[in-house]
Amino acid sequence: MPSFELVVPESFLFIPANLSFISFCFFISFLLSRILKSTILFFVLLISLLSIAYYDIFIKYAIRNYYSFVKMDSQIYAKTPKNSEFKIESLSIIGVYNYPLKYSTALSETEIEEIKELHEYYIEKFIDISTYSYKFNRYIANNERVYLNRNIPLNKNEPARFEVTKKLVDTFLPKIYGKYEYRFVDKQTNIVLATAFNIFFVTSNDKFRNRYLYWNPQKEEDFNLPAIQNFDIIYKRVLIDN
Incomplete structure (x- = not known):
């Protein structure tokens, strides 16, 4: 049998x-x-x-x-200089946000207009951004400058007045969480106007519950906490709000 x-x-x-x-x-x-x-x-x-x-x-x-x-909105250190229309002069967010290109390896006119619509109301001259596209089975990264409010490129090497940077910093519990730190800097005076954070939580599969309580990698992902960040809040308060 x-x-x-x-x-x-x-x-x-x-x-x-x-x-x-x-x-x-x-x-x-x-x-x-x-x-x-x-x-x-x-x-x-x-x-x-x-x-x-x-x-x-x-x-x-x-x-x-x-x-x-405790930390959500407590990291603004100085007031942002703006013109009479409450706009900042220019901004670089290279490496902070990567704009996905849909049509080619360079910004199309449609994409330029989309970027202008998003940023012209609080930036006077131009914005520097990172872009990426997927062509020929590989990713192509680039940095581009978009001029705003009908400004023309008199000096293409002119640095942006304000810069936002992103850096992965060490934490005291690296196996449990990681942290990206953003810095808002006035490059003309080298004053740090504000900092922001993005906290993300790390998963692993070598704990007691993985060995004896049937926590597989999918369960670890399902029960892991979502990331928490205050970048959007700080960005709005430092660069956009009057």
């Missing part, structure tokens, strides 16, 4: 395994707290036991809440 082997997909074991582990943590914490008659001990033990499998998730939530409630 042929033998049959029942194979249970790991996805079906994920919920029972994690519920069993959490229940075990509750039971041990409750039992010891009753024996020692300490409510505080219950919470200390519970968090400690749960941290065996989920410590990085707790840390990620703490980091995200810290940046959400």
Whole structure:
């Protein structure tokens, strides 16, 4: 008589395994707290036991809440010089945002008009941007200058008055989260007007829960926290708002 082997997909074991582990943590914490008659001990033990499998998730939530409630809008250091129409002179965002080209390896007239429509109301002269396109099975990157408000290129080598830079900086927990720092600089005076951040959270697959609680790479991605950034807020307040 042929033998049959029942194979249970790991996805079906994920919920029972994690519920069993959490229940075990509750039971041990409750039992010891009753024996020692300490409510505080219950919470200390519970968090400690749960941290065996989920410590990085707790840390990620703490980091995200810290940046959400404490650091979101507190990094503007100086007022941005603007003209009588409340426009900045010129701006470089090379390396910060890469504009995808649709038609060729250079900006088309349609794309130039789109960029003008986005930036003319707060920039007087020009904006320098990064572009990229995918041609011939490879990516082609370039930097381009778009003149705004009918300005003409009298000096093509003229540097932008204001510059936004982006840099990956070290963190004290690099296996849990990473950080991009943006700097808004007045190049005429070398004054840093503001800084902004983009916090992203790192996943790995070598933890206790990956080995014993059926957390595969897809589960890690599903439960990972989304990135948090204040670049859009700082950009608007420093460069656009009057």
